[in-house]
Amino acid sequence: MNTVIHVGVPLLIVLAMTIVGLELTPADLLRVLHYPMEVTAGLLCQVLLLPLIAAGLVVLLRLDPVVAGGVILTAAAPQAMTSNYYCLLGRANVALSVTLTAASSIIAVATTPLVAGLAFGLLLEPQAGFVLPAGKVMQQVVTGLLLPVAAGMLVRRYAARFVERNRVRFQRLSMIGLGVMLAIVLVDQIATIQRNFVGIMLAAVLFTAGAVALALALAKALSCPRGDTVTLVAAFPSRSLAIATLISVNVLGRVDFLSFAATFFLVQAMLLVPAMLLARERASA
Numbered sequence: 001m002n003t004v005i006h007v008g009v010p011l012l013i014v015l016a017m018t019i020v021g022l023e024l025t026p027a028d029l030l031r032v033l034h035y036p037m038e039v040t041a042g043l044l045c046q047v048l049l050l051p052l053i054a055a056g057l058v059v060l061l062r063l064d065p066v067v068a069g070g071v072i073l074t075a076a077a078p079q080a081m082t083s084n085y086y087c088l089l090g091r092a093n094v095a096l097s098v099t100l101t102a103a104s105s106i107i108a109v110a111t112t113p114l115v116a117g118l119a120f121g122l123l124l125e126p127q128a129g130f131v132l133p134a135g136k137v138m139q140q141v142v143t144g145l146l147l148p149v150a151a152g153m154l155v156r157r158y159a160a161r162f163v164e165r166n167r168v169r170f171q172r173l174s175m176i177g178l179g180v181m182l183a184i185v186l187v188d189q190i191a192t193i194q195r196n197f198v199g200i201m202l203a204a205v206l207f208t209a210g211a212v213a214l215a216l217a218l219a220k221a222l223s224c225p226r227g228d229t230v231t232l233v234a235a236f237p238s239r240s241l242a243i244a245t246l247i248s249v250n251v252l253g254r255v256d257f258l259s260f261a262a263t264f265f266l267v268q269a270m271l272l273v274p275a276m277l278l279a280r281e282r283a284s285a
Helices: 002-022 026-034 036-060 065-076 082-089 094-128 134-158 160-165 167-188 190-195 197-221 226-235 241-252 255-284
Strands: none
Touching: 002 134, 002 167, 002 241, 026 036, 026 094, 036 065, 036 094, 036 197, 036 226, 065 094, 065 197, 065 241, 065 255, 082 094, 082 226, 082 255, 094 134, 094 226, 094 241, 134 160, 134 241, 160 167, 167 190, 167 241, 167 255, 190 197, 190 255, 197 226, 197 255, 226 255, 241 255
């Protein structure tokens, strides 16, 4: 299982991120100009306030260092592509979601090592001695996220017809890869999850709830229409399991940090899918 975790999972992540790139075009980045306030405020809230929510949970719940490390990495990770699927389900503004995801991934090269490193230094280094090397984190974000996504975008640019013909197949392959990665981590970390089950579940539910509340507050402050509001609600809790995994495995060598990240992914899905279906019904009405 150790070989599968350290070799197989990173390969699955690279494959998934390349397929993500097949869904993106330069226009998705330029679309920032169409949503300047939503994108700027959305990114600032994700980078600055989501980690504060995570830090508050670590302190208030007195989480075990293993769980706390997972909470910090999850909060510091960029927005996940799964937010786009949630937006499709909720009939929200998918274009805004894609733009937020792309922009979040780009700035993650700087924000993820900075935010996670600061949180580790303040919350975990004093009690558990965990230190996060910023340079190695930055390297993982570039090699595990940006380069595969860029490769996928290049394939789409020069083989657009091929990508369009096989788009559904690629999407299914991406979901299968994500499912396999999730299953591997859950099986490997089942003992850690059982030992810390209450703390993990509380942190997962409260972090999701806090992220949704933050999204609603921002949408109200910006007077966002329904579609943009639902997009922010889907975007804020959706954190990249792939980046959290790469940092845990390749930088820290602490697979046990994924006990929270993997469980959070499932809890977040169980909470967001019904919320998106409810938004869909209201949109239809």
